[in-house]
Amino acid sequence: MNALTLGLFLILTLSVVTVPTVFADEDEWDDKEGEYEQREGFGNMEREQEREREREYEDDDDEGLALGGGIPDVILYGTIAVIAGSVTYTGYKIYKTKQPKLSASR
């Protein structure tokens, strides 16, 4: 069973690494590379600047994430507070039940 489990994990690891790469769209970057290379009179400096602009544009996309302010954030903190409260309350309830009643025994 151990050997089988290890073998499966190995296959799992290999699959995680290889399968998405096989399905990934490789043409996009290749085409861009080709596009850059084919342009005549387009120097290294210009290519690098263009790539830099594209990278900045991609970074700007991340600013679309809705995390970081307003009512949704209050909901997130509220959720964490409710969960923490529930766990603490449950633990307290069990602790109270299991605590020996000293006053009753005296």
Add this chain to the structure above:
Amino acid sequence: MNTKIIPIIFLLLFLAPIPTFADDDDDDSEDAIENLGWVALGAGVIANLPFIVFNKWRRFAVRAGGQSLQMVQQAVQFYKPILNFHIILNSIGYFAGMTHGLLLVNNLDSISLSLAITMTVLMISGILLRYTSSRNTKVFNRLLHGQFGLVFLLVALIILHVLTGDD
């Protein structure tokens, strides 16, 4: 033999979302991912409503006594299948919901994150309640899993997520 099959099924399930990435048509793949969310929601409703109704009816009937107590004794045989149905369908709903969330992680907002945290807490408490042998852990998770506050929070977050999901 069953213990050997389970990791293989998990492996196949792990690879299941990959074809979604392979699809170049953004609209089709986004629709498929969105549908995964509806699958999660549907599975959650079907898994929980009959289970909650059955448990409430059982408690009510035990309190009432008499004829209804006999009905409860007859219905005891259905408890295990309903519990298994509840576990299996909730697991499907949880993994469908999480896959839906992971594939749309670029659009992550605080409400979705809250929903994922709440689902995970309830899922872990349910798994521990079912599969642990420690008495203390069982008692703790029984109390936590059935907390009205958590259930109410989950329902409220699902409604909010559905309402704000398209934004």
